Amino acid sequence: MAQVNDDEPDWSRWRRPRPTARQRRNDAWVALGVMAGALFTIVVVNSMGALAFGTAPSLGEQLLWGAAVTLPLVVRRRFPLVVLFAVGALFILAQAHQIGDNFVPSLALFLAIYSVGAWERSRVVARWARVGVIVAMFCWLGVALAALLLDPGQFPAVGGPLDPVLSAVLYNLGFNLMFFLSAYFFGEMAWLAARREAELEYRADQLRRSQEENTRGALVSERVRIARDLHDVVAHHVSVMGIQAGAARRVLDTDIDLARTALDTVETTARTAIGELRGLLGVLRAEPVDRDRAAGSDGAEHVASPGLDQLPELVERAASPELAATFAVFGEPYRVSEGVALSVYRVVQEALTNAVKHAAARTVEVRLRYLGTGIEVDVTDDGRGPSGPGREPGSGLGLLGMRERVAVHGGELETGPRRDAGYRVRARFPHPAGSAER
Known part of the structure; x- marks a missing residue:
């Protein structure tokens, strides 16, 4: 870490230490848990017929897509950027293939964005990588909304005061904006908390040495x-x-x-x-x-x-x-x-x-x-x-x-x-x- 003077580190350039062996083991267990949740949810929604996009490929292909989207989380703290780009790309591909469940893949994407904010050592890279992925996701959302606008007849007649198409656009934009900002915010807070903890440990060590x-x-x-x-x-x-x-x-x-x-x-x-x-x-x-x-x-x-x-x-x-x-x-x-x-x-x-x-x-x-x-x-x-x-x-x-x-x-x-x-x-x-x- 850079030094402001001979005694005080420059905390604005602090880099978070690499994850410990225990943290890497925890990542593996979290990834396995999310994967198990994805597979279970795909089976359940297919059994209910409550498919996220109305239609879906075969159950076996859906299970493969669910495992692929969640598997990179095993190394989310060791290689947060790689995991973010991998999960982001697989998320878009899974939606393009219209797998039956969209909730667990969204959870995996949330964890990937959060991990970059909390663990990427270069703050400039962490900021722009998250912004880039979020922009890409909104572009993909724009493609889905454009398809919705081209086929407004799929909405049944309802009694609400707003146009159904406009309501769908507002709902999707609002939900996704809250989703991505939350992932960005909580990741940033986790990194700041880790830096404060390191600063407190440094001060405590300095105090002990002084005593x-x-x-x-x-x-x-x-x-x-x-x-x-x-x-x-x-x-x-x-x-x-x-x-x-x-x-x-x-x-x-x-x-x-x-x-x-x-x-x-x-x-x-x-x-x-x-x-x-x-x-x-x-x-x-x-x-x-x-x-x-x-x-x-x-x-x-x-x-x-x-x-x-x-x-x-x-x-x-x-x-x-x-x-x-x-x-x-x-x-x-x-x-x-x-x-x-x-x-x-x-x-x-x-x-x-x-x-x-x-x-x-x-x-x-x-x-x-x-x-x-x-x-x-x-x-x-x-x-x-x-x-x-x-x-x-x-x-x-x-x-x-x-x-x-x-x-x-x-x-x-x-x-x-x-x-x-x-x-x-x-x-x-x-x-x-x-x-x-x-």
């Missing part, structure tokens, strides 16, 4: 979100615990107080990590309705959801004897959405993780700025940079997760080495008009 793609996209997004949250929670807290445990081990024999402080930080960090993991797992295990209540529009969990107020504590936990971490706020603070607050927290958390785990930094500075256009967070360190010598390679998931979190809110993320030394992570989160409460 499957949406489902796959939702599953991928959910996996990415879970992986991002797990990475943020686990990587940061484990890195901090590792640094603090290492510091405690190194000063255990020389500075008990400092070692105790480091171990307290390890314990606090572990508890915080467990709390955040429980909150995350609680959202994942919840039913869909409960999950919607426990999650924000960006998928951020509301259970144990950290925000801007926890940034000082986050930076403080990252500090150790080997890493000096500072936090500063600039501008007049105002409220932001929970989703933005969580994303800012996660960006800072990932940046600190990178500074602790990968950059071998000595100092890290976190600056939170409240601007008129939104909120900005800036994390800088003096480490080796993303590819410095001795730097432990990372998976790259952290930077990807930060970009995804910032992109959700329409923000911007800048990452890269500083001019002098170290690395910088800067994220800007614009707030919608009127969303900030000053």
Whole structure:
């Protein structure tokens, strides 16, 4: 079928599929039924003496003509044009020989015209073939009516208001006009119904594919979100615990107080990590309705959801004897959405993780700025940079997760080495008009 564009077929050029094996079998049974009806009717009308044309050939010849007119219907859906022309020609020849029955042959002609309208794949051919056959039938009717006009005396005297010959002409013209228009109309309707059914099946298939793609996209997004949250929670807290445990081990024999402080930080960090993991797992295990209540529009969990107020504590936990971490706020603070607050927290958390785990930094500075256009967070360190010598390679998931979190809110993320030394992570989160409460 021709395509209007890459997605939508041109339904005006739709072609009906070939008949199925079951439909071909049904055609055979219909043809046999019509043939049996034709033979039975010929026998009955001959037995009654109610012959359609007053006289008729022998019964055997009539039976042969009845079988010949109806037999082509066996392949009416496979070869509709051939059947139409064959039945039309045999119909005229049968009438010319004045067989006793005219009803069943007319039924066969009706089915042939209908089948072309319903099954011929070329609509132009279907239209003109039917018109041609109908015109031919009216021409044949005209021949019969002309013979009637030449012999008007065959009509007995009646009491109707119209002339008998005129009445016969009007009756035959009206009946045949209704007969052929009905065959044409019902065939056309059958073809249109089949096209609508094909269009509905196409739309249903497109809808199913779209739903499957949406489902796959939702599953991928959910996996990415879970992986991002797990990475943020686990990587940061484990890195901090590792640094603090290492510091405690190194000063255990020389500075008990400092070692105790480091171990307290390890314990606090572990508890915080467990709390955040429980909150995350609680959202994942919840039913869909409960999950919607426990999650924000960006998928951020509301259970144990950290925000801007926890940034000082986050930076403080990252500090150790080997890493000096500072936090500063600039501008007049105002409220932001929970989703933005969580994303800012996660960006800072990932940046600190990178500074602790990968950059071998000595100092890290976190600056939170409240601007008129939104909120900005800036994390800088003096480490080796993303590819410095001795730097432990990372998976790259952290930077990807930060970009995804910032992109959700329409923000911007800048990452890269500083001019002098170290690395910088800067994220800007614009707030919608009127969303900030000053």
